[in-house]
Amino acid sequence: MNSLKMKKSIKMKKLVLFLVIVMASITMTFAQSDGKSKKLLDEVSTKMNSYKNIYVEFKYVLDNTKENVHQETRGNATLKGDLYNVNFLGTNQLFDGKKVFTIIPEDEEVNISDADADDNNTLTPSKFFSFYEKGFTYTWDKIINIQGRQIQYVKLMPIDSNSEIANVLLGVDVKTKHIYNLIEKGNNSTITTLTISKFRTNQTLSSKLFVFDEAKYKKEGYLINRL
Numbered sequence: 001m002n003s004l005k006m007k008k009s010i011k012m013k014k015l016v017l018f019l020v021i022v023m024a025s026i027t028m029t030f031a032q033s034d035g036k037s038k039k040l041l042d043e044v045s046t047k048m049n050s051y052k053n054i055y056v057e058f059k060y061v062l063d064n065t066k067e068n069v070h071q072e073t074r075g076n077a078t079l080k081g082d083l084y085n086v087n088f089l090g091t092n093q094l095f096d097g098k099k100v101f102t103i104i105p106e107d108e109e110v111n112i113s114d115a116d117a118d119d120n121n122t123l124t125p126s127k128f129f130s131f132y133e134k135g136f137t138y139t140w141d142k143i144i145n146i147q148g149r150q151i152q153y154v155k156l157m158p159i160d161s162n163s164e165i166a167n168v169l170l171g172v173d174v175k176t177k178h179i180y181n182l183i184e185k186g187n188n189s190t191i192t193t194l195t196i197s198k199f200r201t202n203q204t205l206s207s208k209l210f211v212f213d214e215a216k217y218k219k220e221g222y223l224i225n226r227l
Contacts, residue, residue, distance in 0.1 A: 036140045037154045040172060047177040053080040053205055057198035060088070064190045078203070083210040094212055101212040103222075110217055113227040141169060150174040151181075164188070 075088035092103040141153040169183040181195040
């Protein structure tokens with residue numbers, strides 16, 4: 001895998017981690033956590049789980065002042081339970097509950113991988129929250145007024161002192177109990193921010209949205225890679 005593809009892959013994984021938090025249940029108990037944070041996350045969980053599906057449009061920003069790096073891009077995603085369809089960085093990624101399909105039009109290539117629950121590269125809502133349950137403590141943090149919206153932050157801090165993550169700020173709209181953004185600060189001075197710009201629920205979805213049409217892509221000359 002060349003360096004550009006590797007960077008895209010890493011960004012896609014971070015993006016999916018953020019998107020599944022929008023849809024999945026937040027019912028875990030963290031060590032040394034406070035009651036206010038637990039209550040807020042429980043309210044978010046109840047609200048998110050009341051929806052049949054969620055569609056989001058988002059902005060992804062990566063900053064590293066030491067390296068003089070600033071990158072911005074946008075994308076969208078549809079989530080239904082563990083299933084997702086994400087468009088990001090010129091790549092379309094589908095998860096049908098069993099396999100992950102990464103479609104790269106620029107290279108006319110599709111990568112297919114098994115969704116093994118024990119594989120660290122397989123990202124699902126249940127696995128994401130299991131990771132947080134074991135790896136973080138969390139505390140009540142700042143509240144910010146953003147264009148009339150009160151955004152309350154919960155700070156998550158890794159228990160592992162060798163973690164590449166310094167901390168994560170999860171922003172929740174106090175009124176709607178929807179997630180507004182997630183800010184991850186790395187120990188390498190990189191700050192990644194994922195912000196939802198559009199949020200829709202209970203849409204009428206095509207039955208083919210989470211289905212990969214292999215015959216279609218073969219006909220169009222795509223290389224199909226089974227990893």
